[in-house]
Amino acid sequence: MDRRQFFKLCACGATTSAIAALGLMPGDAMAAPREYKLLKAKETRNNCCYCSVGCGLLMYSHNSNGKNAENHIFHIEGDADNPVNRGALCPKGAGLVDYVNSPNRNKYPEVREPGTNEWKRISWNEAYARIARHMKDDRDANLIEKNEDGTTVNRWLTAGMMTSSAQPNEGGFITHKFARSLGLVAIDTIARN
Amino acid sequence: MTNHWIDIKNANLVVIMGGNAAEAHPVGFGWVSEAMQNNNAKLVVVDPRFTRSAALADHYAPLRSGTDIAFLLGVIRYMIETKQVNYDYVKAYTNASFIVREDFEFNDGLFSGYDEKSGSYDKESWYYELDEQGYAKVDPSYEHPRCVWNLLKHHVERYDFETVSNITGTPVDDYEQVCKMIASTHTHDKVATFMYALGWTHHSKGAQNIRTMAMVQLLLGNIGVLGGGVNALRGHSNVQGATDMGLLCQNLPGYLKLPNDQDVDLQTYLTNYTPTPLRPGQTNYWQNYPKFFVSQMKSFWGDYATASNNWGYDWLPKWDLQYDYARHIDMMYHGKVNGYFVQGVNAINSQPNRNKVLKALTNLKYLVVMDPLATETATFWQNAGDFNDVNPADIQTEVFRLPTTLFAEEEGCIVNSGRWMQWHWKGANPPGESLPDAEILTGLMHTIKDLYAKEGGKLPEPIEAINWNYSNPKHPHCHDVAKELNGIDLTTGRQLDSFTQLKDDGTTACGCWIYSGSWTEAGNQMARRDNTDPSGKGITPGWAFAWPANRRVLYNRASCDVNGKPWDPKRTIVEWKNGKWQGIDVGDFNMKLNPQESAHPFIMQPEGMGRFFALKMLAEGPFPEHYEPVESPIGTNPLHPKVVRNPAVRILPGIEETLGTHQEFPYVCTTYSVTEHFNYWSTHCRLAAISMPETFVELDEVLSADKGINNGDWVRISSKRGSILIKALVTKRLQPLKVNGQWVHTVGLPRHGSHNALTRKSYTCNVLTTEVGDANTQVPEYKAFLVNIEKAEGM
DSSP states (O other), X not given: OOHHHHHHHHHHHHHHHXXXXXTOOOSSOOOXXXXXXXXXXXXEXXXXXXXXXXXXXXXXXXXXXXXXXXXXXXXXXXXXXOTTTTTOOOHHHHTHHHHHTOTTBOOSOEEEOTTOSSOEEOOHHHHHHHHHHHHHHHHHHHOEEEOTTOOEEEEBOSEEEEEOSSSOXXXXXXXXXXXXXXXXXXXXXXXXX | OOSOTGGGGGOSEXXXXXXXXXXXXXXXXXXXXXXXXXXXXXXEEEOSSOOHHHHTOSEEEOOOTTOHHHHHHHHHHHHHHTTOSOHHHHHHHBSTXXXXXXXXXXXXXXXXXXXXXXXXXXXXXXXXXXXXXXOBOBOTTSOSTTBHHHHHHHHHTTOOHHHHHHHHOOOHHHHHHHHHHHHGGGSTTOOEEEEEOHHHHSSTTHHHHHHHHHHHHHHHTOSSSTTOSEEEOOSSTTHHHHHHTTOSTTEEGGGEEOOBTTXXXXXXXXXXXXXXXXXXXXXXXXXXXHHHHHHHHHHHHGGGOOGGGGGGGGGSOOBSSOOOHHHHHHHHHTTOOOEEEEESOOHHHHSSOHHHHHHHHHTOSEEEEEESBOOTTTTTTSOBTBTSOOOGGGOOOEEEEEEBOOGGGOOEEEEOTTOEEEEEOOOSOOSTTOBOHHHXXXXXXXXXXXHHHHHOOSOOHHHHHSOOOSSSTTSOOXXXXXXXXXXXXXXXXXXXXXXXXXOSSSSEXXXXXXXXXXXXXXXEGGGOBOOOOTTSSSOOTTBSEETTTTOSSTTGGGGBOTTSOBSSGGGOSEEEETTEEEESSOOSSXXXXXXXXXXXXXXXXXTOSBOSSOTTSSSSOSSOOOOBXXXXXXXXXXXXXXXXXXXXXXXXXXTGGGOOOTTTSOXXXXXXXOTTOOTTTGGGSHHHHHHSOSOOEEEEHHHHHXXXXXTTOXXXXXXXXXXXXXXXXXXXXXXXXXXXXXXXXXXXXXXXXXXXXXXXXOOOGGGTOOOOBOTTTOOBOTTSEEEEEEEOOOO
16 A cells, blocks of 8 residues: 555545444445546636637546547536636636537538538548639639739639637638638638627 | 726726627626726716616716717817816827828818718828928927817817717716716826727727727826726637737738738838838837738748748739628629638628628538538528528539537637737547648648649649648647747747847748747747736736737836826836836836837837827728718718718618618617627527527617517518518617607617527528628628618517
């Protein structure tokens, strides 16, 4: 027995004797009660995805401990150490776990073919290949290399992009490089509304 | 925000106008409560509705939506007339003494230089008079008739209590009370903060709403001080970051400019955006523009950016028009767009004039929707009865729906309203095959690169050059990108400490100069989690990183007088003591300069001063002026009947016909959020859908009685653009206002209605709204448009 196991044993002993003292000890021997979920949960720091107060979150996830088992987020609460929210969350933030686990999450790349009335699941590779084909054909046909005065302008106006204001900065920068290297001018964010 | 959320606790007066923090930013509003409880602060709320913020206010004043400028110019008139102005501050740190050109004029609602045909201004005369050296002329005695102070005084003279009340509908008593409370903070020991949100931006003169408030704050000496400032409560969790990343049609990251057709080459471009000082001895920080730009091009194009190809300047697209969302949707509507990406936005619900957006999307050849949720945008081709009355067989758009991760499933930095760059960590894998947006775009980028390498094509150079040189180019890790944003010394390979190290010779690369310092050789500064607040003033320098330079209060040089002595010793941020600068925050100036040399706190301006006169910065004038909403409930402008609406507003061809008149559509409609819902996201969350299961329209009791509408009745609301069926909520929160001799009724419409979520099927408010927007930003006028109402049969 090492030091840590010794302390653990002592702590258990103290709890069981206290429970026994209160007269709560069952007469018959029973299996140990299930441990509190939060005790074994993994705690991850994050920030609320809704408004821009930037409230700190603690997200709790667990899994079955099996090999290849996925972590699953089952509880989200305010981060009491975050100075801006000091542990508080608003009604939206307090319900965030329902956003993560919404039944309306998209799960797979899909396509809706022209004129049809259904989604069809496709692979990422097929999605990339088909979208890239559309983009290249359009860009090759419609990129404006020079304006009427002969100035190099290299703009592509027949495609555009409404960009996200929820993804992290790093995604935002990748989005910017993606768009401008292709010649897109018509990019916008929800910042406008 | 010039300041930040916690700093609100230092205020003596909080003014919430153009926002509703208690419901839309509830936890941020906690700092207002803190100020009221522990700093004896007062709260003033000015809003068309008696909101929950209003319910907690010491004083509430109603106003008609779209009349904030008249309201605030009247406050300015009152302060000047009653001499409740912080004259020390105004003299030291504003352009009040600057002399304006002789040809500048304002007559009957129009400034000099207006061209009726194009609906825009030639702004030549909106400038200072310059001396032989190119410096602005000033008159410290304020006697010159054309010094900014005298022009301002003259400009606001018209806005007396009765005139303001006649326009805004605010009763004179209420108005006078608000004027008094705001003006009371002109002393050095009292500070007011203004909190605003979309209630100010969603107007055809949104930028001027905010500017008028900034002028009030300058007059009061409330900018750059603890508990003061100009505080935008931004909507989305990382809309600040998205803006910093330049995800707008005319921007590059870090508020650099995407070049336009006039910037014919690199030298012209740099000359156009690198200002020369307008007064002697200025910091004029934008003089560093070439360093920021060249370093950014090095991060864009890597080794492909060289001095001989002007750092890849020609590869950047140039704009000839402002291709914002509204214009691009209009182009789509007219069949001029083939492909569109919608990333993390439920565009068809969120954007104005839904019927037009629907038609526009059906004109696309392909649409790519990247979203964690199944939005109505991705399914615009699906019939949903009256909510989306289409025939899928008629719609030839190929639609791709790509599943993305959400916040809990990814790592990275988001920026809050107070410019805090907070790092967050991944808690679990996403469902199914969802991927982060950055990975999806990387997958596409590589596929496109391969196609160009294989097939050739038009202008392949930028596609080949764009720098994806991350540790794993197929899966760029956010650490790599965050380091790229901070910037690197290409000679030594070391992370930069700050943007002061940037160079314009190609030896530094930096994605976004204002983020420099966020990931240095000392590691990820955004991940810091020391919440100590040594001063007790809410500055937590060890928590995350605030851009720029970990500075928590912008313009903080203005918290001291010219000699470096704090105006209010209880609010010391920085001070000149024992021959050097010291303080609780990073100084927003060159701290190696002595007080007199650094006495120009607005260092991004070439004259270093806060501007009452905005020069050529805004589309509709260097001073704000009251213009009616594009759809006005009174059909005239009591100040100048010939110029009713914002004369510089953009009306695309065909749009005038989509605007209604007050005869046909007599009621003002304003849209807003309820506390239970975040637009069209939380409608997919069970708990939120239970707590607020449907949408409704708020009607005042007088209007409801006139129309025979009871609480819970179905009503039809129509605008010139469309109509929706919705349930009525009869309320005392809205009251008719007497405006220009008539009663004006306002109806309120929450904007969370959707037909494909967990809430009850309902219409989006944007069937009704107009795409006409602010003359500068093109933000649609969601807050003040005209509708009609009638009782209806239910669904």
